[in-house]
Amino acid sequence: MSRAVEVRGVRRVFDGRAVLDGVDLDVPQGEFVALLGASGTGKTTLLRILAGLERTDGGTVLVPPERTVVFQEPRLVPSKRVLGNVVIGQPRGARGRGLEALAEVGLERHARSWPATLSGGEAQRVALARALVREPRLLLLDEPFAALDALTRLQMQDLIGALVRRHRPAVLLVTHDVDEAVRLADRVLVLRDGRLITDRRVEPSGEHDVAELRADLLADLGVAGAPVRKDVSL
Numbered sequence: 001m002s003r004a005v006e007v008r009g010v011r012r013v014f015d016g017r018a019v020l021d022g023v024d025l026d027v028p029q030g031e032f033v034a035l036l037g038a039s040g041t042g043k044t045t046l047l048r049i050l051a052g053l054e055r056t057d058g059g060t061v062l063v064p065p066e067r068t069v070v071f072q073e074p075r076l077v078p079s080k081r082v083l084g085n086v087v088i089g090q091p092r093g094a095r096g097r098g099l100e101a102l103a104e105v106g107l108e109r110h111a112r113s114w115p116a117t118l119s120g121g122e123a124q125r126v127a128l129a130r131a132l133v134r135e136p137r138l139l140l141l142d143e144p145f146a147a148l149d150a151l152t153r154l155q156m157q158d159l160i161g162a163l164v165r166r167h168r169p170a171v172l173l174v175t176h177d178v179d180e181a182v183r184l185a186d187r188v189l190v191l192r193d194g195r196l197i198t199d200r201r202v203e204p205s206g207e208h209d210v211a212e213l214r215a216d217l218l219a220d221l222g223v224a225g226a227p228v229r230k231d232v233s234l
């Protein structure tokens with residue numbers, strides 16, 4: 001499988017503190033990777049580096065040019081209708097694909113609506129359609145469900161899961177939510193002290209394994225004073 005992301009020894013320093021300090025990461029095309037980490041550990045910084053929105057202070061980053069980001073908030077342009085938002089920056093002929101993408105997220109009937117008339121979940125689905133229209137090889141998701149209520153979040157997780165299985169981009173999902181990570185991803189990473197200290201494959205082989213993986217990830221996150229596992233390998 002070809003590689004969508006190749007990161008070697010990436011460093012990023014803010015105010016004299018190395019937020020990222022030697023990050024290595026490979027993501028093959030079509031793989032869904034979730035990135036966990038406590039608040040302020042540098043998850044968004046790493047995602048922004050992969051998006052080309054943030055520079056590094058060392059190391060190398062190889063990513064495909066066809067990449068797109070979905071942020072926590074939908075960032076729609078209020079003066080453009082929904083379809084206009086989906087195809088923003090795309091060639092004129094993209095409207096057909098825009099309608100298809102809206103249909104994929106269940107919002108075809110809202111093509112001519114204004115963003116202000118949408119619910120939070122609908123607006124986020126428009127943001128997803130806007131990402132799909134670009135047919136990214138790398139989809140970067142920065143806590144895209146965090147602002148949604150619990151039920152909408154579950155529905156969005158199912159939708160993203162289905163869309164990703166259909167389109168097969170490489171995905172990096174930044175999240176605080178261990179359950180979300182285990183539910184959606186093929187691999188789960190934990191960022192701590194500037195490095196990826198954990199890289200675990202999610203094997204959908206049974207409840208028990210998932211519970212064990214969840215407990216390990218919480219320990220790696222340093223939750224409830226759990227010791228950091230020393231036997232993880234990257």
Ligand SMILES: Nc1ncnc2c1ncn2[C@@H]1O[C@H](COP(=O)(O)OP(=O)(O)OP(=O)(O)O)[C@@H](O)[C@H]1O
Pocket residue numbers: 014015019037038039040041042043044045046176
């Ligand atoms: N442009 C910047 N200038 C100075 N410090 C920054 C900048 N961007 C990020 N930081 C700092 O780098 C650290 C990591 O930030 P980042 O947003 O990547 O963390 P995070 O893991 O995504 O956090 P959260 O889960 O709370 O969103 C934080 O301490 C933050 O204050």
